[in-house]
Amino acid sequence: MFRSYLLKILFFLIPGIGFLLLNYLFLQNTGEMLSLPQLVHRQQTDSGSCVYGTAIHDDTFYYKLEEYAYRKPDVAVLGSSRVMQLQEDFFNSSFFNFGGSMSSINQGEHLLSLMMARHKPKLILLGIDAWWFNSRFAQVKYLDHPLPIQPRFQLEHLFEPVSFLFRGKVSISQYLRILLHPSFSPAGGSCSIGVSARFTGVGYGPDGSYYYGELVEGKTPDNADRGFSNTINRIRTGSNRFEYGDHVDPTHWAHFLDFVNTLQTQGIPVVLFFPSLAPTVYREMDRERDRYGYIAELKQLLHRANLTFYDFEDSSTISSTDCEFVDGFHGGAVTSARLLLAIAEKDARVQPYVDTHSLQQLILQNAGRASWSNSRVTTDHEADFLGIGCSK
Amino acid sequence: MQFNSFEFICLFLPATVVLFIVFSKRWGTSAAIFWLIAASLFFYAWWNPIFALLLIAAIVGNYLVSRAIIRSPEQKKLLLTVGILFNLCVLIYFKYTNFFFQTLREIGWSHATLPPIILPLGISFIIFQMIAYLVDVYRSGNAGLSFVQYCFFITFFPKLIAGPIMRSSEIAPQFSGGQAFRFHESNLAVGLTIFILGLWKKAVFADAMAVYSSPIFVAADAGIPMNFFESWLGAVAYALQLYFDFSGYADMAIGAARIFGIQLPINFLSPYKSKSAIEFWRTWHITLSNFLRDYLYIPLGGNRKGPLRKYGNLLCTMLIGGLWHGAGWTFLFWGALHGIFLIINHGWRTFHFSCSTRVGRNVALFFSWLLTFMCTLVAWIFFRAETFAGAWNLLKGMAGFRGIALPYSFLSHFPAFLRQLMPAYGFRFDMTETMVLRPDMFFRGTFWMCALFTVVMFAPNTQEFMGSFLPIINPEKHPAPQRTPLFRWSPTTRYAFCIAVLGFLSFASLMILQKTEFLYFQF
Structure with missing residues (x-):
């Protein structure tokens, strides 16, 4: 009776544990099981060009903080995902991109307190999203306080590789090849950490900037913003960051002033700018200008508060075109380079950190594209992924 | 190891x-x-x-x-x-x-x-x-x-x-x-x-609770004002974490010893079902309680030298018990609290209150349980917090001194009908309210907490589950369960499958949470 019971336990247990071990090995080989310090160390030291793109973790905020603490840069850019294309190559000094870590003012306050505790940069560029000041846009209040412990590893992670297989994100042969050859990277690239980076080329560089990988290569079959249709739909329906609003929310404005004051009192120059919208999207916004009264009011408030800012919402002011955008409101690397060049030419605080001549050369060589060709990430070329007839 | x-x-x-x-x-x-x-x-x-x-x-x-x-x-x-x-x-x-x-x-x-x-x-x-x-x-x-x-x-x-x-x-x-x-x-x-049951308690239940309790206690110690809801979540989650962690360890020890044919004394008997402080210490860390009773309380005079001396002995025993758990003032205070609870409990018993009706008895039992659990919970806060300020911070949040409201950002996580209904019942969503946990973590933590609390209150403990297959040392000291549990183990295919699944999930959890120490290792 007891022997049969023990044999049955063994019978049921072995296949399950074997299955988990394989998944664990898959995640281990792709680099998903690295702790944040291990990950940052590897990304910064292993040829200095590893792209990290995770498919299972949700702690980019803390990953970037860890990376920032390691690099201790002179220049940092803060903002939402719309500033993620500013890269270290654009600067002649050390740089880190916190793009995506500040999706609201409250989140920015939280980020600021944590980053200042680790290192104070010499210059901060702050990309402002107008919707932070719209009370109809839900504020990310829950990130006001530090989260001391983030559960980076969770039980369900071990089952994720199965969902990758079911969703076709990973084929069986790729799964097996990863198990047998830990360095196998279907998307190319010399050093990719994480499933997304390995399989799609999507992820963060060591400077915190973002690589769009398969999206800009035209390999994403269901690109939602083809022809900017998704962004335009948001504007027409007043939804998903493009909510209509007449006035600036006073609470958010007060928080923003506190945020800027905090930086200024610490003697850190802060350069404010509005990232670009694709020209087509900007025109659509312009048509609905009456419904976005709060944006004009915001710019007036900034003027009144004597805060210098650079407004690139209309990307024609920096000669950027639709083809240089990743989607309707995310400028690509070239747009970001143009924007930085424009700031550096006008602002003496930024000028020492930017080699304007090199930047001009980079822009000339890559005009009309959303990203640089970067062999450390992929050898594939950019495609007309927006379907608007761009010649790349 | x-x-x-x-x-x-x-x-x-x-x-x-x-x-x-x-x-x-x-x-x-x-x-x-x-x-x-x-x-x-x-x-x-x-x-x-x-x-x-x-x-x-x-x-x-x-x-x-x-x-x-x-x-x-x-x-x-x-x-x-x-x-x-x-x-x-x-x-x-x-x-x-x-x-x-x-x-x-x-x-x-x-x-x-x-x-x-x-x-x-x-x-x-x-x-x-x-x-x-x-x-x-x-x-x-x-x-x-x-x-x-x-x-x-x-x-x-x-x-x-x-x-x-x-x-x-x-x-x-x-x-x-x-x-x-x-x-x-x-x-x-x-x-x-028994070993796999213990591993399951530790690797899945206790570690799942740690994810929610630890950030809250760390934040409380850092001086961040604690919200009403997350204070309760943190305190209850820690109580559950500690129970599953330590009783899981005890089960693993009993199971591992049993493989070699050795019987170890039982250490837990559903302590959170206790209806008095005295009962709590007869069911929580039983071997320590017995040790303190037989080698400290009784040699000090026990209850043989009058009530005042008895209460003094109780307090002294619990103070030393507190200090045994850790070298810190919060541990000493935790011991003092339990000493006071025991003194009150013994004092209360001298009044011989009783209810004549069955309903009255049940109501009294329920409130006895509630009071005991609340006292234990408050004491655990001092046990876990690094500082008195941190413990007080959490207690203030639990007492509602900072209001009873959820952050405004949580509103969107409730279904529309609840959003309309909740204000009528006093729930507020406040723009200035903040939380340490993100909404998804908070809701997941609350769900886990309720689920595990149900397990603690209604599922059979290891002794009940194993029944006659877990002969315990000195059975006369541990009365047999009054009721037949919902599940009772026997070496059948059904239980082989269940134990294999628990073992599988525990093993999986270990793979990704490799370095979680047992809480009692620090003692």
């Missing part, structure tokens, strides 16, 4: 069991005992070989003192005092020296700083067992155990680091019994089942 480590589960335990089978079958019981002592010393030395030498020295020293007590009855009191003082000096040096100097520094009496003293693993448990053995020998005048048996009694790896605290009277009969030190399939089946 921890019970929830790969080294233990995949290498140490299987290798120890296999060689135990070989030794016991080929060379008999004595060889099996020698093998288990060797394996246990290796288990201890894995963490730090130097401390294994200290353990061996303490074993030899204590055993010599115990022999001297037997040989010199006229000097036995002196020898016992020397033995106890020696053990206490070791404990005080390793556990309390830094605390003592830190306190002197804080009150400005000294500026001396000592290099950190590494606390040998499980020293509190080991020293208590050694003291208990000396006292037992002193009281009984018997030779007690042979040296090899004594070595086994102290070092046996399942209980070496965090108990259950065993008495020599509990192990002695097993040396001469038929079951112990002989391999039997039934022992392996029962032991493995």
